[in-house]
Amino acid sequence: EVQLQQSGPEVGRPGSSVKISCKASGYTFTDYVMNWVKQSPGQGLEWIGWIDPEYGSTDYAEKFKKKATLTADTSSNTAYIQLSSLTSEDTATYFCARGLPGYNYGVMDAWGQGASVTVSS
Amino acid sequence: DIQMTQSPSVLSASVGDRVTLNCKASQNINKYLNWYQQKLGEAPKLLIYNTNNLQTGIPSRFSGSGSGTDYTLTISSLQPEDVATYFCFQHNSWPYTFGAGTKLELK
Numbered sequence: 001e002v003q004l005q006q007s008g009p010e011v012g013r014p015g016s017s018v019k020i021s022c023k024a025s026g027y028t029f030t031d032y033v034m035n036w037v038k039q040s041p042g043q044g045l046e047w048i049g050w051i052d053p054e055y056g057s058t059d060y061a062e063k064f065k066k067k068a069t070l071t072a073d074t075s076s077n078t079a080y081i082q083l084s085s086l087t088s089e090d091t092a093t094y095f096c097a098r099g100l101p102g103y104n105y106g107v108m109d110a111w112g113q114g115a116s117v118t119v120s121s
Numbered sequence: 122d123i124q125m126t127q128s129p130s131v132l133s134a135s136v137g138d139r140v141t142l143n144c145k146a147s148q149n150i151n152k153y154l155n156w157y158q159q160k161l162g163e164a165p166k167l168l169i170y171n172t173n174n175l176q177t178g179i180p181s182r183f184s185g186s187g188s189g190t191d192y193t194l195t196i197s198s199l200q201p202e203d204v205a206t207y208f209c210f211q212h213n214s215w216p217y218t219f220g221a222g223t224k225l226e227l228k
Contacts, residue, residue: 044222045165046219047217063216095165097164104170104212106211106212107212111165111166
C-alpha cells in the first residue's frame with residue numbers, strides 16, 4: 001500500500017524557517033516525482049512545485065521560488081519542503097502528493113495527510 | 122499562468138440526482154485535466170485524470186469529459202458520501218493550477 005506520512009504541525013516565528021517531511025512507503029521512491037501543494041485556511045489549493053528524487057531536479061511555481069525549497073533523501077525515502085522568511089501568508093496546510101512518471105507529473109495519485117504550519121510571534 | 126474557473130461554486134442536489142460540475146481553462150490544456158475530491162479535514166483524492174480516466178478504486182458513477190478549454194465532472198447518481206469540495210487541476214503548462222472548487226451539498 002502506498003503511503004505518504006507527513007511530519008507534525010509546526011509553529012514558526014515571522015522571519016524564521018520551517019521544514020516539513022514526507023516519508024514514502026509502499027513503492028519505489030525514485031520512480032515517481034513528489035509534488036507539494038498549499039492550502040490556506042478555508043481556501044483552495046495551490047501547486048508549489050515538484051522534485052524528482054532520483055535526480056534531485058525540481059520545478060517551482062514562480063510564486064514559490066523564493067519561499068520554498070524542495071529536497072529528497074533517497075536513503076530514507078523522504079521528501080522535504082523548507083519554507084523560509086515566514087510571514088502570516090505562509091500559515092497553511094502543506095500536502096505532499098506523488099506524481100506519476102512521464103508527462104503525468106501532475107497526476108497526483110497519493111497524498112500525505114497534510115502538515116499544518118502556523119506563523120505566530 | 123492558466124486560470125481555471127469552476128462553476129457553480131456551490132451546488133445543492135438530492136440523493137440520486139445526476140450532477141454536473143464545470144471547469145473552464147483560460148487557454149487550451151489539451152485534456153491534461155484532473156479532478157480531485159476533498160472531504161472536510163482530509164487530503165484531496167484523485168478521481169479522474171487526463172479528462173476521462175477513472176482512478177483505480179473510484180466508483181463508476183464518476184465520469185469526466187471535455188476538451189480544449191471546457192471540462193466536466195459528472196456524478197450519475199449522487200450518494201451521501203459524495204458531499205465534498207471538488208477541484209479541477211490542469212497539468213498541461215507550468216505552473217500547474219487548480220480551480221477554486223465546487224462545494225457539493227445535499228439538498
